[in-house]
Amino acid sequence: MKTIITVSSVLGLILVTALVMGDNDSDEKNEHSGSMLNRVFSKQLDVAPVKSTQYQEECGSCHFAYQAGLLPARSWEKMMGNLENHFGENAELDIETQTGLTQYLVRNAADHADYKRSSRIMGSLGKNDSPLRITETPYFLRKHNEIPRKVIENNPKLSSFSQCAACHVNAEKGSYDEDEVRIPGVGKWED
């Protein structure tokens, strides 16, 4: 009996510690402990990968198919309502496709997803904030603030922070683990 209590106490302590550490966003090392735990509860991995082939095809033909869980539903609705001026480009779709993709994005948006990065992006936003750029969310800015802009913007292989998969080698799978970052021409990024 005593053994069972001791074992469960130790397990409980580990769990609580890991949860607390995982919640601390300011320290990368701690966050890794968090993601290790998250792997046990696999639902808590970074963001849900894109599951819609239509989304992959329609949106991913021009740019990285940003996972729906990287912005709140209200952002996606705003964006999909103005595709004629999509960051200065014309990205018009027929109404059927537009409606279908909006539904997909809203259903899987950050505020409807139980994934680590989605929750943290939401946590960094005000109640009514509806950013159109993932790169302008406070969470994104905080996570990339140690990388000087010139490393990205003067890089011949990159043009901006928008090209997730250029550095996050497993971004397409929904993984944004810092250990997997490889900046073209720079390699691994050390803090």
Place this chain on the structure above:
Amino acid sequence: MKATILIPVVFLFSSHAVMADALNDMFNEYKQNGVTSFNEQAGETLWNKQFNDNKTGEVRSCTTCHGTNLKKVGKHAKTGKPIEPMAPSVNQKSLTEVKKIKKWFKRNCKWTLGRECSTQEQADILTYLKNQ
């Protein structure tokens, strides 16, 4: 042995047939809208023509993103994302879907020319592209 020869032949034939189907549909539609000539030369000229964008002052042409060699991979002007070659001789998926042809004509003509392309312009461009 027979199968190994047959498979690529069937594959090659079917992708050409798909391209021909989509293009036939497009050309028939243009004809119904009054187009009588399909001018490869005019298509090539338009493809390479430069336009000034009123809003940004940028000089734009089809080649801005598709590159000057249709048999090579292009690059999206803004995002840098690779664009598969337009030439059907090297990219069997090119020009095989009516829906895609229409979508990209609409979007890309608006971006490049600042307006939609006329049916005549589309007919000429497709005539040029299909022979690449």
